[in-house]
Structures are given as C-alpha cells and as structure tokens.
Amino acid sequence: MVVSCAAMRFYAERPVRVMLQLLADALAVGWVVLxxxxxxxxxxxxLALQGPSRALAGAGDTIRGAFDDAARTAQQVPFVGDDLARGLGTGTGAGDALAAAGREQMETIAAVALGAEIGIIVLGALPVLLLWLPLRIRYARAARSAVAVRSVDSDLLALRAMTRLPVRRLRKVSPDPAAAWRRDDRAVVHGLAAIELRSLGLRAPARPPD
Structure with missing residues (x-):
C-alpha cells in the first residue's frame, strides 16, 4: 500500500525531540553532501592525470599533420614524388598510432575517475541512508497513527505502550499495568497512552475527568 508523505508526521511536537530530529537529519544530509x-x-x-595522455594525442596529431603535408609536397617532385609520398606515409601512420594511444589512455582515466566518484558516493552515503531513512519513515508512520487515535482511542495507545515500551517504564504508571488495562482503569490507561505518546515526542491526550 502506498502511503502519502503528506499524511506522515516526520517531526515530533516536543521541542527537545524536534531539535534532536533536526540535528540528525542535518547530519545525515550533510554527510551525503560531503x-x-x-x-x-x-x-x-x-582527470588531471589526463595531461600526459592529452599531450601524447596532440603530439600524434601534429606528427600526422606534418607527414601529411610533407607527403603532399613530395608528390610534386618529378619522377620520385610518389615513392617519397609512400615513404612519408609511414610517419603518418606512426602519428595516428600515437594519437590513438593518447586518446585511449584518456578514456581509461575518465572511466577510472567516474568509477572512483560513484564508488566514494555509494560506499560513503549508502550505509547512512540505509540506517537513517528507514528509521525516519518508521517514526513518521508511528507518529502519524498515534496522532490519529490520540483523541479517540487511549486504549489502543495504552496497548501499544505495553507491547513496545520497557517494563520499568510501564511500572511507573502502575505496578500491574496489564491488569489495570483489562479492568479499564481509566487513570492507568491514560497514563500508559501518555508515555506511549511521550516516547514519540508527542503531546499527551487530555486527561479524562475523574
């Protein structure tokens, strides 16, 4: 089932809990940005390491251009022009080889650079996101449902407190909170609902009249 983010409550109502949540969110986002x-x-x-490779590719292009010009000039020499042009063509091939090697090195360095960038981002940010984001979503869902029943169903909040909170906290409300809940002791039910809401940083429901 898809849950609308607008229906979620991502932050508490109590100032101290809100400040802690904001601090945690800022640290998580800051770490991802870092x-x-x-x-x-x-x-x-x-990528700065591409300098020598770029120079090699440029030198290869220069050599190829020089031999191409020389070959065209040599073709104009009577009788031996074609032979000279073919001999100079060897230099043209060498220039092409140098240029190709330089460009290949540049592509390899670019691939390594991209891989390093992705690796740093994923390995650095992903563990934080996998820890922080589920916790925030879990809190938002719990707070949303608690607020939804706060004014209409203290019994459900009390039951959630008994199933979720440590026994030592429950015994601060009543020596036997489960028995008090079963006999519908409204003061104990209200107290259990209140500590459930406080555990989420939410305001307690209004105390029912005696």
Whole structure:
C-alpha cells in the first residue's frame, strides 16, 4: 500500500525531540553532501592525470599533420614524388598510432575517475541512508497513527505502550499495568497512552475527568 508523505508526521511536537530530529537529519544530509563533494573532487583529481595522455594525442596529431603535408609536397617532385609520398606515409601512420594511444589512455582515466566518484558516493552515503531513512519513515508512520487515535482511542495507545515500551517504564504508571488495562482503569490507561505518546515526542491526550 502506498502511503502519502503528506499524511506522515516526520517531526515530533516536543521541542527537545524536534531539535534532536533536526540535528540528525542535518547530519545525515550533510554527510551525503560531503560524500558527493569528495567524490567529485576525487574525479577531478584523477582527470588531471589526463595531461600526459592529452599531450601524447596532440603530439600524434601534429606528427600526422606534418607527414601529411610533407607527403603532399613530395608528390610534386618529378619522377620520385610518389615513392617519397609512400615513404612519408609511414610517419603518418606512426602519428595516428600515437594519437590513438593518447586518446585511449584518456578514456581509461575518465572511466577510472567516474568509477572512483560513484564508488566514494555509494560506499560513503549508502550505509547512512540505509540506517537513517528507514528509521525516519518508521517514526513518521508511528507518529502519524498515534496522532490519529490520540483523541479517540487511549486504549489502543495504552496497548501499544505495553507491547513496545520497557517494563520499568510501564511500572511507573502502575505496578500491574496489564491488569489495570483489562479492568479499564481509566487513570492507568491514560497514563500508559501518555508515555506511549511521550516516547514519540508527542503531546499527551487530555486527561479524562475523574
């Protein structure tokens, strides 16, 4: 079932809990941004290694151009022009080989740079996202449902408290909270509902009249 994000409550109602949630969110987002910045910086650093390869490709293009010009000039020499042009063609092939090697190295370095960037971002940010995001979504769902029943069903909140919270916290409300809940002790039910809401950083329901 798809849950609308607009229906979720991502933040508590109590100021201290809200501040802690905002701090955790800021740290998580900041860490992801830092991973992206570091990944991009690493990519740029590796791409800087393309300098020699770029120079090699440029030298190859220059050599090829020089031999091409020389071959065209040699063709104009009477009787031996074609032979000279074919001999100079060897230099043209060498220039092509140098240019191709330089470009291949540049492509390899670019691939390594991209892989390093993706690796840093994924390995750095993914564990944080896998820990932080499910916790935030779980809280949002729990808080949404708690707020939805706060004013109409204290019994359900009390039952959730008994199934979710430590016994030592439950015994602060009543020595035997389960028995009090079964006999519909409204004061105990209200107290259990209140600690369930407080555990989520939410305001307690209005206390029923005695």
């Amino acid at each position: 991973c992206v910045v570091v990944g991009r910086a690493a990519r740029e650093l590796i």
